[in-house]
Amino acid sequence: xxxxxxxxxxxxxxxxxxxxxxxxxxxxxxxxxxxxxxxxxxxxxxxxxxxxxxxxxxxxxxxxxxxxxxxxxxxxxxxxxxxxxxxxxxxxxxxxxxxxxxxxxxxxxxxxxxxxxxxxxxxxxxxxxxxxxxxxxxxxxxxxxxxxxxxxxxxxxxxxxxxxxxxxxxxxxxxxxxxxxxxxxxxxxxxxxxxxxxxxxxxxxxxxxxxxxxxxxxxxxxxxxxxxxxxxxxxxxxxxxxxxxxxxxxxxxxxxxxxxxxxxxxxxxxxxxxxxxxxxxxxxxxxxxxxxxxxxxxxxxxxxxxxxxxxxxxxxxxxxxxxxxxxxxxxxxxxxxxxxxxxxxxxxxxxxxxxxxxxxxxxxxxxxxxxxxxxxxxxxxxxxxxxxxxxxxxxxxxxxxxxxxxxxxxxxxxxxxxxxxxxxxxxxxxxxxxxxxxxxxxxxxxxxxxxxxxxxxxxxxxxxxxxxxxxxxxxxxxxxxxxxxxxxxxxxxxxxxxxxxxxxxxxxxxxxxxxxxxxxxxxxxxxxxxx
Numbered sequence: 001x002x003x004x005x006x007x008x009x010x011x012x013x014x015x016x017x018x019x020x021x022x023x024x025x026x027x028x029x030x031x032x033x034x035x036x037x038x039x040x041x042x043x044x045x046x047x048x049x050x051x052x053x054x055x056x057x058x059x060x061x062x063x064x065x066x067x068x069x070x071x072x073x074x075x076x077x078x079x080x081x082x083x084x085x086x087x088x089x090x091x092x093x094x095x096x097x098x099x100x101x102x103x104x105x106x107x108x109x110x111x112x113x114x115x116x117x118x119x120x121x122x123x124x125x126x127x128x129x130x131x132x133x134x135x136x137x138x139x140x141x142x143x144x145x146x147x148x149x150x151x152x153x154x155x156x157x158x159x160x161x162x163x164x165x166x167x168x169x170x171x172x173x174x175x176x177x178x179x180x181x182x183x184x185x186x187x188x189x190x191x192x193x194x195x196x197x198x199x200x201x202x203x204x205x206x207x208x209x210x211x212x213x214x215x216x217x218x219x220x221x222x223x224x225x226x227x228x229x230x231x232x233x234x235x236x237x238x239x240x241x242x243x244x245x246x247x248x249x250x251x252x253x254x255x256x257x258x259x260x261x262x263x264x265x266x267x268x269x270x271x272x273x274x275x276x277x278x279x280x281x282x283x284x285x286x287x288x289x290x291x292x293x294x295x296x297x298x299x300x301x302x303x304x305x306x307x308x309x310x311x312x313x314x315x316x317x318x319x320x321x322x323x324x325x326x327x328x329x330x331x332x333x334x335x336x337x338x339x340x341x342x343x344x345x346x347x348x349x350x351x352x353x354x355x356x357x358x359x360x361x362x363x364x365x366x367x368x369x370x371x372x373x374x375x376x377x378x379x380x381x382x383x384x385x386x387x388x389x390x391x392x393x394x395x396x397x398x399x400x401x402x403x404x405x406x407x408x409x410x411x412x413x414x415x416x417x418x419x420x421x422x423x424x425x426x427x428x429x430x431x432x433x434x435x436x437x438x439x440x441x442x443x444x445x446x447x448x449x450x451x452x453x454x455x456x457x458x459x460x461x462x463x464x465x466x467x468x469x470x471x472x473x474x475x476x477x478x479x480x481x482x483x484x485x486x487x488x489x490x491x492x493x494x495x496x497x498x499x500x501x502x503x504x505x506x507x508x509x510x511x512x513x514x515x516x517x518x519x520x521x522x523x524x525x526x527x528x529x530x531x
Contacts, residue, residue, distance in 0.1 A: 031061055038070050047077055065094035069101040076108065084108055092129075102130045103139055110143070120147050138164060145177055150214050154184035172201045176208035180215025183224070195224055199231065206232055206242050213245055225249040240266060247279075256287045274300045274307060285317055293317045308337035312344055315351070324354050335364075342371040349381060358388035376405035380412055392419050410439040414446045421453060429453050444473040448480035455483060460491050481506055 034057035041050035051074055058067045072087035085108060091101035109116075109123035124147050130140040141160040148157035158181040161174060168174055179194040198204055209228045216225050229238060229246040238246065244266045250259035260283045267276035281296035297314045304310065315330035328351035334344040349364035365382040372378055383398030396419060402412035417432035430453055436446035451467035454460075464487060470480035485503045488496035 031057070031064065031066075034060075035066060035070070042070075042073060042077065047074055050074055063094060065091040065098050065101065068094065069098065069104065072101070072104060072108075081108065097133055099130055099134065099137065102126050106130075106140075106143060110147075120151065123147060136163065138168060142168070142174065142177075145181070146211060149177055149180055149184070149211070152184065152214065152218060154181045154215060154218070157181045158185070170197075172198060172204040172208050173211075175201070176204070176212045177215075179224075180212040182215075183212075183219035183221045184215035186219050191219065191221065191224070195228075199228075204228075204232075206236075206239055209242060209245075220252075222249040222252045226253065226255075251283055251286070256283055259283050260287065272299070272303065274304045274310065277303070278310070278313065281313060281317070285320070290317055290321050306337060308334040308341065308344065311337070312341075312347070315347060319351075324351050327351050328355075339367075340371065342368050345371065346378065346381065349385060353381075353385055353388055358385055359391070361385040362389070376402050376408040379405075380408045380415075383412070383415060387415060387419060390422075392422055395419060410436050410443065413439070414443065414449065417446065417453075418449050421449065421456065426453060426456060442473040444470045444477045444480065447473060448477055448483060451480065451487075452483050455487055455490075460487060463487055476506060476509075478506055
């Protein structure tokens with residue numbers, strides 16, 4: 001029996017029907033002759049005549065489950081799957097231990113109802129019925145093991161697979177499932193032992209690897225996916241889905257160059273697809289090839305301009321290159337397409353904060369919080385938008401809320417300190433900034449602002465200490481360099497000239513950066529990779 005083939009084979013059906021009938025039953029010769037004739041007609045492809053003979057035989061033997069079973073086979077051959085299901089169900093109602101009809105029904109659910117999410121469960125229920133009276137049935141155990149593996153029930157899968165005869169367990173088809181079940185259970189030694197046996201079997205094939213994938217992925221055995229796929233590739237070209245699985249295994253293993261080249265081959269198998277290009281963009285991004293990532297995303301955007309996730313991803317990669325204006329354009333398109341998506345609104349707010357009117361960010365963060373109430377990240381972001389817009393009274397309650405959550409507390413304390421300085425509440429400023437620095441001793445923003453605080457208090461030595469500490473954390477910190485220049489000017493420090501040059505250089509870089517982020521990205525055209 002071919003375990004992987006789920007087709008309804010006439011030979012096995014007839015054999016099981018014949019075996020279920022006593023040879024001394026009245027009219028058995030006429031019945032058996034009809035069965036053989038119907039079988040031969042089905043094998044010859046003459047379904048019309050097979051149906052005629054069946055109708056006559058069913059009239060003569062109206063309660064015979066065997067003819068219901070054969071009718072199911074004919075309906076399958078004609079593509080009438082609902083009618084086939086009805087015929088098989090009628091057969092097992094008439095004969096509750098009709099193994100052939102049960103197995104045909106199980107095959108039907110597996111092969112012909114793939115889009116039905118209930119089909120695997122229905123198939124399992126059928127095989128379970130067979131096993132209640134025939135616990136060693138090979139097909140019922142094998143198919144139960146296979147279905148349970150796909151559902152992630154690895155321990156139950158293994159129970160069924162280990163019930164199979166020793167000779168069956170040694171086949172590539174069964175060993176691949178046993179290996180996958182052990183992998184899903186994270187039993188590494190057993191997995192490696194079975195995989196070693198599997199690799200020695202010449203019949204090990206791509207379909208075997210295909211059915212292993214759920215367990216190998218669940219057990220994070222990308223090394224075995226790579227080893228098996230590379231071994232098979234030396235024999236024959238990989239199918240598109242196996243090549244895709246290999247690419248994802250390369251990516252998960254950190255072998256990004258191989259992942260990308262394999263994905264590029266996969267994308268060109270049939271035609272370019274948005275999903276394939278998005279995966280290529282992700283891998284290129286992991287390689288920090290941001291222009292390459294943008295190229296893939298731009299091509300995906302051309303294929304599906306109404307796909308909001310593409311615009312969103314494009315915007316994220318733009319941010320990696322400090323292309324804030326282009327990022328905002330992409331996030332704006334994403335929000336237009338999916339206005340109720342919280343992440344799109346959040347990133348639209350983030351990029352709007354950097355515009356000439358930071359207040360433009362406020363409604364986007366408000367929408368984010370409406371979609372995700374009490375989210376500390378949104379509360380902090382809304383506070384920042386109000387702060388940059390110099391609406392300090394509106395910013396204060398949002399920073400206070402964000403300070404109550406550990407994930408955002410450090411940044412919130414920094415902003416509460418900076419806000420207190422703006423409102424001339426210097427004692428509050430110091431305590432808030434010290435809380436931020438206590439949580440993160442290298443927090444350059446907070447260190448710089450504390451230096452600013454001491455400058456305002458005219459404690460210049462202490463101001464210099466904190467500003468120098470900020471610059472040790474980030475030598476290019478713009479505000480710390482500015483405050484230090486101001487301090488040197490106030491105190492007549494001879495280092496003023498050197499610091500002025502340093503600050504001018506940073507100011508030019510900042511000006512250049514501002515020009516860069518305002519220009520549109522010139523995305524390179526997608527180049528179809530050579531196979």
